[in-house]
Amino acid sequence: MTQFSKIAFVAARGDTAEAARARLASRYGDAAPEKADVIVALGGDGFMLQTLHQYMTSRIPIYGMNQGTLGFLMNEYREDSLVERLAEAQAATVHPLRMRAVTLNGEQHEALAINEVALLRQTRQTAKLRISIDGRVRVEELVCDGALVATPAGSTAYNLSAHGPVLPLSAGALALTPISAFRPRRWRGALLGRNATVKIDVLETAKRPVSATADFNEVRDVASVEIREAPEIDLILLFDAGHSLEERILSEQFLT
Incomplete structure (x- = not known):
């Protein structure tokens, strides 16, 4: 007490x-x-x-x-x-997530997220994303409205609305969840260890612009985003x- x-x-x-x-x-x-x-x-x-x-x-x-x-x-x-x-x-x-985003003009932005880091298409065109985990490409091309990485505390928020998994605090995991994936159709996301580093590269950036949001901090026209937990x-x-x-x-x- x-x-x-x-x-x-x-x-x-x-x-x-x-x-x-x-x-x-x-x-x-x-x-x-x-x-x-x-x-x-x-x-x-x-x-x-x-x-x-x-x-x-x-x-x-x-x-x-x-x-x-x-x-x-x-x-x-x-x-x-x-x-x-x-x-x-x-x-x-x-522990929050730390987002490091690089824009198309080379600007670097850093922000923290307690719930999730989400990438979303900015126009009517679907986004095309390449997803790497710890330096290894896992999804070569994801055609979608976006994708997000959620903490256990945030897994019941936007992540759950996007049909992502609910994560107990003790699970030691992060949720990687696609948002309205068009291709590959059957990919529903992944569970990652809390120490994983997620990198998402935006493909066809001129035609398919994407924004990145860490909770309520938004960066527009991103070229790539790196996400990992901030255990400190x-x-x-x-x-x-x-x-x-x-x-x-x-x-x-x-x-x-």
Whole structure:
């Protein structure tokens, strides 16, 4: 059981979340995020991702309370007994993906993704991609709307919508998933070890432009993208006892 004496509250824009932040800060105090023992994020999953990105290298645990729509990464919103809930919360450590993208004019861009790195066609023309794993070409030409690499934490998001596999946190794997693949028709993607390096080269770049997005950071007109896990970055999420992130991910596989 961990005691958190200095709590910072951050909230998504909007009357409901901001009013909740004011009430909680008045009741439990409000430390500056950079000096806090724990950050309580009030909003939905999108705001949780923003908060994780903002404090990416701080190693400060983040506990979300849902003031949004879905709230997969959030806990139930309740104002009572917050200190006790935080003390009994279960920690989940996740590692982001590091994307290195090179554009057609040679510019290099780097960004981190907690959910996924996705490549998507920019026009009506399908994309043509060549996929290499650890320096070996595995798919010579994938004709598709795009492709993505997802973390276990992000495997229930865009990856699942693209019919990719749900990955338990303990699996030590990444999901490589095509998006609306036209050829080869029967290729449904691959499970990769967490240490794998994925390189995706864009073919016929002038005719078939492609963008790359790491969560909400987009780079357009890419020529190639390299993706691998960033194991040196620990993101610590807190969940109420009995409602861990591992349990939520497992439960997704049994929804009907």
